[in-house]
Amino acid sequence: MKPLLTSVLSVILVLSASADFPVKNGKFRGTAYTYGTDPKFEFRDGSELIIKEGATLTIEDGATVTGLTSDWDGGTVTDASSFLESVTFGKANIFPANAMGALEVDVAEPNNTKTISADSTLTFSATPTTGTVFGLTLTNSDSSAHTITIPSSYSYSLGALRTTFSIPASSSVKIQWEREASRYGMFGDPVKITDLTDATPVGADSIQFHDATDGLNKDALLSTLPRYDVWMVAISDESTAITTGNAKVTFRAPYAATVTAVRASLNTASSSGTPAFDINESNTTIFSTTLTVDQDELTSTTAATPAVISDTAIADDAEIKIDIDTAGTGAKGAKVYIYVTH
Numbered sequence: 001m002k003p004l005l006t007s008v009l010s011v012i013l014v015l016s017a018s019a020d021f022p023v024k025n026g027k028f029r030g031t032a033y034t035y036g037t038d039p040k041f042e043f044r045d046g047s048e049l050i051i052k053e054g055a056t057l058t059i060e061d062g063a064t065v066t067g068l069t070s071d072w073d074g075g076t077v078t079d080a081s082s083f084l085e086s087v088t089f090g091k092a093n094i095f096p097a098n099a100m101g102a103l104e105v106d107v108a109e110p111n112n113t114k115t116i117s118a119d120s121t122l123t124f125s126a127t128p129t130t131g132t133v134f135g136l137t138l139t140n141s142d143s144s145a146h147t148i149t150i151p152s153s154y155s156y157s158l159g160a161l162r163t164t165f166s167i168p169a170s171s172s173v174k175i176q177w178e179r180e181a182s183r184y185g186m187f188g189d190p191v192k193i194t195d196l197t198d199a200t201p202v203g204a205d206s207i208q209f210h211d212a213t214d215g216l217n218k219d220a221l222l223s224t225l226p227r228y229d230v231w232m233v234a235i236s237d238e239s240t241a242i243t244t245g246n247a248k249v250t251f252r253a254p255y256a257a258t259v260t261a262v263r264a265s266l267n268t269a270s271s272s273g274t275p276a277f278d279i280n281e282s283n284t285t286i287f288s289t290t291l292t293v294d295q296d297e298l299t300s301t302t303a304a305t306p307a308v309i310s311d312t313a314i315a316d317d318a319e320i321k322i323d324i325d326t327a328g329t330g331a332k333g334a335k336v337y338i339y340v341t342h
Contacts, residue, residue, distance in 0.1 A: 097137070107134045107179075116167075117142040121149040128179045135176040140167045153177060153186035165189050226341040229257070235277070235322050236334040238267055242275065247321040253281075256316040257340035262307055264291050264300040265335050270328025271296070277336055278323040286311040290325060291336070314340065 098109040103120055105112050107128040112135060128134070140146055145168050155162045161183075167173055167190060175188045206219040235248040264277050270293070277291045289308035293300050300307065314320070322336055 100136075105134065105136050105177075107132060107177075110135050110176075112136040113139075115139040115141050116146060116148075119147045119149075122151070124151055124184075130179055130181055132179045133176060135174065137172060137174045138167060139172040140169060143169050145169050150186075151184065153184040153189075154180070155186050155189050155191075157187070157189055157191045162186075162189070166192060229340050229342065231338040231340065233322060233336050233338070234334070235324065235336060236332065238333045240332060241268075241329075242324055242327050242331050242334050244324050244327045246323045248324050249322045251320050253314045253316060253318045253320055255342050257314045257342040259286060259309055259312045259314060259338060259340055261339040262291055262300075262309065263337040263339075264293050265333075265337070266293055266298050266331050267333030268331060269293075269296050269298050270331040272330075273328035274326060275324070275328040275331045275334065276326035277334070278325050279336065279338065280321045280323065281311065281314055281318050283319075283321070284311070286314075292326075293328075293331070295328065 095109075095111040097111050097113045098106060100106065100112050100114040103114070103116075104123050104125050106125045108125070110133060114136065116138065117140070122136075138148070145166050147164055147166055149164050150162075152161055152163050154160070173188060173190050175186060177187075178185045205222045207222060207225070208217055208219055210216075211218050233249050233251065236242045262279065264275075266275065272295060274295055275293045279286050279291070286309055287307055288310035289305060291300055291307040292303050292305060294303050297303070324334070
């Protein structure tokens, strides 16, 4: 084992080939795990290594420490950030925060930090070489959302170039850029619904939903998802008492549909008798029990005998006729509602 650093720190971190990392009197915000016999330590976005006073950081042969400055003589230090730029253990990297003084993002730093409280315009300190990755943790300390203007970057969240984004009130976002051949790629930028480009869906498109039965997220083709609609039809005027008769209204189905429910309403109730309405597709009723509105009521939802639909399938362009089988007395403003999916 080769000790590389000795400092006033309170965690002993040893890379061994046999087990997860031992941790004493301190904490890691990350995930320790073992891959076969090869131990790993992963720091996720926003994680940090916290090392307290009084301990030693020990690194075995094969690990790499980078970023030591020339003024560190190997002795005791009180501020690890004065000599430590990053520590590399296999695939894990520890990057101390780089607090930005102004609004210029340092492209040589993977962990810039900045707090804003107003609309702000960010710039980059230079044009880095292709493949350079740098990042920013941006905090909005204000109680209102603010617009952030950035150098043109290709957002992998949106799938498009963007020069602005909105950071929500009292929140933080962690953004990473990579200099690509002719542009900047950006990851982690916040996206609102209004940022998304309108698109015309087709049947082969899919949408993700959560299946509560098995707790999994699944995709469904748009062509298989039901669309809900209501056909509302006025079958009288608003001020004249309704009368019985066939085909009070005739119209054609705008598409093939499945009837899921029906309702009727009045603006003036019948003082005697129960108004009854029939709906016919191609001269054949869709009911086995007719749609009714009880005496002194304005809606069929309170009917003592609810309507029963016996034929739910409506063909595209089918002729639909609505009859008034029973008028009651003084009922006015009749309307029928046909609830469908298609």
